Amino acid sequence: MNDTVASETDYSATLFLPQTDFPMRAGLPTREPVWLERWEKMDIYALQREQAKDRPLFTLHDGPPYANGNIHIGHALNKTLKDLVSRSMQMLGYNSAYVPGWDCHGLPIEWKIEEQYRAKGLDKNEVPINEFRAECRRFAANWVDVQRDEFKRLGILGEWDNPYLTMSFDAEAQIARELMKVASSGQLYRGSKPVMWSVVERTALAEAEIEYQDYESDAIWVKFPVRSGGGDISSGAFHDLNASVLIWTTTPWTIPANRAISYSPRIDYGLYEVAEAPDGNWAARGEKYIIADALAKEVFSKARVDKFVRIGDVDPANITSCSHPLRGLAGGYEFEVPLLAGEHVTDDAGTGFVHTAPGHGLDDFEVWMANGRQLTERGIDTHIPYCVDDAGFYTKDAPGLDGARVIDDSGKKGDANQRVITALAEAGAMAARGRLKHQYPHSWRSKKPVIYRNTPQWFVYMDRDIGGAEGDTLRTRALRAIDATRFVPPQGQNRLRAMMQDRPDWVLSRQRAWGVPITVFVNKQTGELLKSETVNHRIGQAFEEEGADAWFADGAAARFLADEYSVDDYEMVTDILDVWFDSGSTHSFVLRNKQKWPHLKFPASMYLEGSDQHRGWFHSSLLESCATNGHAPYDSVLTHGFTMDGEGRKMSKSLGNTVAPQDIIKQYGADILRLWVASSDYSEDLRLGKQIVQTTVDSYRKLRNTLRWLLGNLAHYDPKDAVQPSEMPELERLILHRLAVLDETVRQAYRDYDYKKLVSTLSNFMNIELSAFYFDIRKDALYCDPISSVRRRAALTVLDTLFNCLTAWLAPILVFTMEEVWLERHPEDDSSVHLRLFPNVPGDWRDDALAAKWQKIRAVRRVVTGALEIERREKRIGASLEAAPKVYIADPTLMAALDGHDMADIVITSGIVFIEGEGPAEGFRLDEVPGVTVVPALAEGRRCARSWKVSEDVGSDAEYPDVTPRDAQALRERRAAGLPS
Incomplete structure (x- = not known):
């Protein structure tokens, strides 16, 4: 039996109970701005730079967000990850400066200003171009200021008062200089190729500006009558049998641009005859078609043929040419349509033959160009027609179809498809029609479908030798650079390499007003680029002083050509550079600008963006740097996924499942958002919803309470009473052992950018090993032991060590909370947890034998x-x-x-x-x-x-x-x- 009768004496005042003003409730939404104000007042970023001036440099180069709206949850994820990298590398002993930047040129801003003009009844083309550009500049500057404040509210530490902007005069000058370097090295050329064209926006688009959406297309099966050819099939030559090669396409509007049919030598083809079909059917009884054997059954089903027979084998190589199905329409289309072997042809769908319009498809263009010499020798005109203009209307190169339009100004399907189908039907060239739902390219900004359209554009060669060095092409340079780069996660390397291996020449030109122009002159007689160092110098100098507007000022051509060249002899190019060239050039005016940013280095230690940037910023930066420097602008590339809702669905306004970072900050605080980022596997798509936010809040609360308990007990700690590890009880030495092990784990996790592992490790340590084990055991000693107790003093010494380690290890993640915790103990005016390095934990604290013994205990x-x-x-x-x-x-x-x-x-x-x-x-x-x-x-x-x-x-x-x-x-x-x- 035990006697548990309580004494009348209250001894609670004699206990060393925790004493702290650190609140259990965080109040982050109201407290965090206080820390931001404090950091700004003490200029903590400048203090870090001064403190770290002699340390090795670590440079995370900021991929510039676009300055055209409030930040969204993807921005918050991206910037927080960058801040985790930058802050942790600083605390690992580097001079880890972070210079934020903004992408300020391009179509989205131009589009917004055009909308404003239209709302006022104004026409952009009637306004002087530099007035329009000034409107764009003001628009971008406003959003830079808005986004800067929103990023700072996330706790992102950087050189906010000295960011880089692609529209600053020095940046525009350097972008132009980089372009002129490419031109001077012979890598820039003007060519005519099919590019993705936005009718709505009236401009060429890069692959990075494209997204794929569900779209319903017209599908047609078209007869191309065999015109000439050799080889017999039992009863005679193909043309004697009135056979037709059958093609399938989901872009009927491209039929007027057809100039060839592609086939594959790897596919088995046959000659088929329609044996039975309904009266009036397009595919009539007795007609003969050449089709891939693997697709014949499906084709005849689509053509509503009741019965068909296979007559014999066909080798398309023996067919010299076919007639165009629109032959005779308005006196056009009388030319031969040759058959060309193409690697891109398959028998997965269609007919096994590919209708080839070199002005409206890259594969079509490539196979046409590859056979150019052979076609010329046969007397076939290899000129590629311009059948569709920039507004989506047919041109004179599409006879008989005047006025038809592929896509209108609102992005809706025009009447071109139906006009073509009607003409084909009247010519007896239709075999079948249908509809196909599939993924089709749309403009990322206007969300409207685009078309492939042959237009004169400026390109950079991917496969031409640079400077006469055999095999030294932009592609080989880029592939070597990819192999020399560290990728996190590693699969990013294969993804970027695959894109680089297959990509076509880089299209640099855009038909826009807002951006850096392609600053070259072309000889009107020879078509050659002017390569003059003095002209290039004048252009660069003018841009430094006036910005790229100098190119569009009155008399600009005469100013730059000066007395050396005649304006009558040279055409001044007015196309605008692809904005990916702008952002791809940032290494040249940020990383290499030691006068403005002496604490940065080139190449950068890291580029960090979302996985879509394998085709975007990672890609364009690699190409631009390889073109002008011969190597990548980065040593490593870190890629993160996209943000999804709590059920794993893509966030969209239409679904109503978006989560705004501003809302989370207002309700819970930025540290909750930062903890969610650090706790997630960023290599995959990240989920975020109410339940996930609440789980993060609960995790944060546990960490906060552990730190609060530490603070409360450390109120009784006096450093002069500290106990040496050799004099401590085993339990304290066990905790020191764990700190030694954790120190290695934490440092390695930060070096590996494995924040999820870091948060999990520290959370388990604090919740399980400390709160539920060590603290639970030592409460009695800490509260009740005599002042002289070695056990109590040893425990306080360990708590002090725990405090120093945990506040540092968590500082890059919970930037506000760790500052609050640190200042609770060290309220000095110049104190900050963010001016610390990760503490040195003695390696001899590690005692594996002791740890094994305590596993048993x-x-x-x-x-x-x-x-x-x-x-x-x-x-x-x-x-x-x-x-x-x-x-x-x-x-x-x-x-x-x-x-x-x-x-x-x-x-x-x-x-x-x-x-x-x-x-x-x-x-x-x-x-x-x-x-x-x-x-x-x-x-x-x-x-x-x-x-x-x-x-x-x-x-x-x-x-x-x-x-x-x-x-x-x-x-x-x-x-x-x-x-x-």
Whole structure:
């Protein structure tokens, strides 16, 4: 039996209970702006640069967001990851500067200003171009300011007062210089190729400006009558049998531009005859078609043919040419349509033949150009027609179809398809028609479908030798650079390499007004580019002083050509550079600008963006730098996924499932958003919804409470009372061992950019090893032990070490909370957790043998606490201090591990008895800890009025008859120190 009668004396004031003003409720939405204001006032970024000026440089180069709206959750993810990298590398011992930047040119801004003009009844083309450009500049500048404040609110630390802007005069000058370097090296040329063209926006688009959406297209099967050819099929030559090659296309409007039919030598073809078909059917009885064998059944089904027969094999190589299906329409289309072998042809769908319009498809263009010499020798005109103009209307190169339009100004399908289908039907060239739902390219900005259209554009060669060095092409340079780059995650390397291996020449020109122009002159007679260092210098100098507007000013051509060249002899190019060239050039005017940013380096240590940037910024930066420097502008590339809703669906306004970072910050604080980013696997798409936010809030609360408990107990810590590790109890040395192990783990996780592992490791350590184990055990010693107690002083020393490590390790993630925690202990004006390095944890703290021993002790502890939990649940005890269980140990190694330890303290009971042997059958056991049996029992004696331990020693001290001797000694020492006793 134990006597738990409480004493009348209240000893609570004599305990070393936690004392702190650090609030349990974070109040982050209102507190975080206070820290932002403090950091700005002390200019913490400048202090970091001064502090780290002699350290090695680590440069994360910022991929510029577009300055045209409030930031969204994708921005928050991206910038937070960049901040995690930059801050952690700073604390690992680098000078890790972060210079933010903005992409300011391009169509989205131009489009917004055009919308404003249209709303006022104005026409962009009637306004002087530099007035329009000034409107664009003001629009971008406004959004730069808005986004800057939103990024700062996320806790992103950087050179916000000195960012880079692609529209700043020095940037525009350097972009032009980079373009002129490419031109001078012979890599720039003007050519005519099919490019993706936005009728709505009246401009060429790059692959990076395209997204694919569901779209329903007209599908048609068209007869191309065999015109000439050799080879017999039983009863005669193809043309004698009135056979037709059958093609299939989902772009009927491209038929007027057809100039060839492509086939594959790897496909088996046959000549088929329609045996039975409905009256009036397009595919009539007796007609003969040449089709891939694998597709014949499907084709005749689409053509509503009831019965067909295969006559024999066909080798398309023996067919010299076909007639165009629109032959005779308005006197046009009288030319031969040759058959060309093409690697792109398959028998997966269609007919096994590909209608080839070199002005409206890259594969079509490539196969046409590859056969140019052969076609010329046959007397076939290889000129590629311009059948569709920039507004989507047919030109004179599409006879008989005047006025038809492919796509209108609103992005809707025009009448071109139907006009073509009607003409084909009237000519007897239709075999079947249908509809196909598929993924079709749309402009990323206008969200409207685009077309492939042959237009004169400026390109950079991918496969021409640079500077006469054989094999030194832009493609080979880029592929070598990819192999030399570290990718996180590593699969990004294969993705970028595959894109680079297959990509066509780089289209640089855009038909726009807002951006950096292609600053070259072309000889009107020869078509050659002017290569003049003096002209290039004048252009660069003018841009430095006036910006790219100088190119569009009156008299610009004469100004730049000066007296050396005649304006009558040269055409001044007015196309605008692809904005990807702008952002791809940022390394040249940011990383290499030591005067403006002396703490950056080239190549950058890292580029970090979303996975879509394999075809965007990673890609264009690689090409631009390889073209002008011969290597990549980065040493490593980190890629993250996209943000999805809580169910894994893409966020969209139409679904109503978007999550705005501003809303999370307003309700919970930016540190919650940062913890979500760090806790997620950024290599995959990240989910975010109400439940996920709440889970993150709960995780944050646990971390905060652990730190609050640390702060409360450290109020009683005096550094002069610190205990050396060699003099500490084993439990404290175990925690130091764990810190030594964690130090390696944390540093490596930061080096590997593995923040999810870092958060998981530290959360488990703080919640399980500290709060539920170490703190739980040491509460009694910390609260109740005498002032002189080595155990108590050792525990306080360890708490101080824990505080120093945890606040540093978590500082890059919970930037606001760690500052608050740090300043709670170190409120000095010049103090900040963000001016620290990760603390040096002595390697000799590591003691694997001690850790192995304590694994056994903790295993026994789990069995005891499991047994006591049942006793509490059954209300046989109220608290574990009422117990003194009997523990049977059958494993001698376990018994040996317990020797010398006050196991009652470790299991938080008032007493404990260990007995060798298996123990009674009714005892409590855990399967995962064999050989340990617990028989619960009540502690004997009286309950200490101060520590609440039950002991027979209570009352043995006459001065303090209601406490244990330990507590009596503590009270005497407190009295001697002038403390409540």
